[in-house]
Amino acid sequence: MTDRVRTVLSGLDRIRSETEDLYKDLHRHPELGLREHRTAKKASQALRACGYEVTEGIGGTGVIAVLANSDGPTVMARAEMDALPVREQTGLPYASTVTVTGPDGNEQPVMHACGHDVHVACLIGCARLMALAKGAWRGTFVAVFQPSEENGDGADAMIDDGLTAKAPRPDVVLAQHVLPYPAGYVGTRSGPFLAAADNLRITVHGRGGHGSMPQAAVDPVVMAAMIVVRLQTIVSRELAATTPAVVTVSSINTGAGANVIPDSAVIQLNVRTYDVVTRNQVLQAIERIVKAECDASRSPKAPEIERTASFPPTVNYEAPTRRVAEAFAAHFGDDAHTIDLQTASEDMSAIPEAFGAPFTYWGIGGIDPDLYAQAAKNGTVAQDIPVNHSPTFTPVIQPTLDTGVRAMTVAALAWLGN
Numbered sequence: 137m138t139d140r141v142r143t144v145l146s147g148l149d150r151i152r153s154e155t156e157d158l159y160k161d162l163h164r165h166p167e168l169g170l171r172e173h174r175t176a177k178k179a180s181q182a183l184r185a186c187g188y189e190v191t192e193g194i195g196g197t198g199v200i201a202v203l204a205n206s207d208g209p210t211v212m213a214r215a216e217m218d219a220l221p222v223r224e225q226t227g228l229p230y231a232s233t234v235t236v237t238g239p240d241g242n243e244q245p246v247m248h249a250c251g252h253d254v255h256v257a258c259l260i261g262c263a264r265l266m267a268l269a270k271g272a273w274r275g276t277f278v279a280v281f282q283p284s285e286e287n288g289d290g291a292d293a294m295i296d297d298g299l300t301a302k303a304p305r306p307d308v309v310l311a312q313h314v315l316p317y318p319a320g321y322v323g324t325r326s327g328p329f330l331a332a333a334d335n336l337r338i339t340v341h342g343r344g345g346h347g348s349m350p351q352a353a354v355d356p357v358v359m360a361a362m363i364v365v366r367l368q369t370i371v372s373r374e375l376a377a378t379t380p381a382v383v384t385v386s387s388i389n390t391g392a393g394a395n396v397i398p399d400s401a402v403i404q405l406n407v408r409t410y411d412v413v414t415r416n417q418v419l420q421a422i423e424r425i426v427k428a429e430c431d432a433s434r435s436p437k438a439p440e441i442e443r444t445a446s447f448p449p450t451v452n453y454e455a456p457t458r459r460v461a462e463a464f465a466a467h468f469g470d471d472a473h474t475i476d477l478q479t480a481s482e483d484m485s486a487i488p489e490a491f492g493a494p495f496t497y498w499g500i501g502g503i504d505p506d507l508y509a510q511a512a513k514n515g516t517v518a519q520d521i522p523v524n525h526s527p528t529f530t531p532v533i534q535p536t537l538d539t540g541v542r543a544m545t546v547a548a549l550a551w552l553g554n
Contacts, residue, residue: 140272141467141549145542147268148261155261155537158182160230162253166219166246168236169284170293172197175217175256179281182260186267188279191302195293199281200303203267208275208553212306212493213262213544214484215255216285222247225527250524251314251502254531256281258312258540265545274553278303280487288333288445291486300490308456309488309495310547312540315478316523317501318508319536322464322543323475324498326457330450331382331408332415333481336422337444338363338403340430341437347395356401359433360388363403363426370421381418382408382479408479410449447481453494460496463550464543471539475499480524496547500539502531 158178167175176197184190188201197217223245224232238244263279280303284290317323340360345353364385371381383405390401407422409415423441430439464472475498488495501508503521511520522528 140554141546143272144265144269144545144549147265148538148541150268151261151264152538155257155541156533158260159253159257159533159537162256163228163248164230164232166232166234166248166253167217168221168244168246169218169287169290170196171236172217172283176281176283179217179256179260183263183279186264188263188267194299194302195283195290195295195297197283198290198294198297198299200299201263201279202276202304203263204276205270206274208273209307209551210276210278210304211548211551212278212280212303212309212487213259213548214280214282214309214311214487215259216252216282216290216484217256218252218284218286218290219246220249220286220525221245222249222525222527224249226530228530247527249526249529250286251529251531252285254314254502254536254540255312257537258544261537261541262544262548265541266548273549275551276304277548277552278306282484282487285483288447288483291483295486295490299487305491306488306493308551309491309493310460310544311484311495311497312543313480313482313497313499314502314531314536314540315499316503316521317499318503318505319501319532319534320471320505320539321473321501322468322471322498322539323473323500324457324461324464324496325475325477326452326454328410328449328451329475329478329497330482331410331477331479332449333445333447334407334415334419334443335445336405336407337442338405338426339400339440340403340426341400341435341439342398342433343436344399345397347397350397353397354434354436355397356399357390357397359429359435360390360401360403362433363429364388366425366429367405367422370418370425374417374421375414379414380410380477381414382406383418383422408481410477447483448485450482450485450497452496456494457496459550460498460547463546467542467546498543500536500543502536504532
């Protein structure tokens, strides 16, 4: 550990309790995408009190906080703020009981089931440390709090609202995500890290009729069933075994009565890939299969294939990733690792791309180390360890928060001058 890293991190004991309290508060009060008003206000107030120049309301609820500390490189660190429409089942004393009215007028539960509360608390903790030890570094530190990552539109919303004009151009952009690994773990990966994601809604058309007279109808239920089965062959039969991809059919909606053949069926699916060639190949295969099955079933109308959401792949730049990995190895020792490919997706990369800046994105662990070790020993990690988006996803407060604060600080100081 270098002297200046040691100097900046010496303030960790001073801010730890406040960081933990902030995390619990954020966890107890989650907010859905583009509704993160309370979270944004918490971030703004905390960093304004530390001397940051704060701009609020970018892309709706986004926040930029800038701390200029003489000449030197500019480092931008990003955290996302939004939660998920999930009913929490952790049993924590600070568990969320929040409900909101959804787009359909019904009440929705809300939970920080993906760890964005961890990310916000850790970035605020890092920003506080940087402000407390300005004598140990030179340059500009920029903290970005982004809305609506889960919907895939938050980064673009900030960009469309003038992010690149309202924040200094960074020399590098940094981000991290808590994942179902042991708390204390940090993992970097150069090149492809997170998958591209595409959500599709497919409507196939039949001809309704009586359940007792299928010969007079064109059954979209059978059509949809055949499409679902055939879609499973894309990864298993059209891609090389060494090419990672996922095609998941998550929803089929059709019909309302046992003796009524409906007019149409709606299929929703999710695609995960890691490069443009594979992404195009899989999407083209889906379109080909859907159209062919509709033709084979004598569909009276062409299917409708709509892309409802899209996330870019997260492909880490080699040079900044190597620099961060070296800094992590020096600071964390055996807790610094090379992380596996992740099938989750993110929209963070849109921010550095808008600035024309390189970036690196890494993972930290959030699971109780003893619980994880026992599951690994039993070979039951997939069964016993809750993953992101689970109603029981429960990052342990420590050492998760300390690790996240330290990781972001160490990474930032790998650029900021002496």
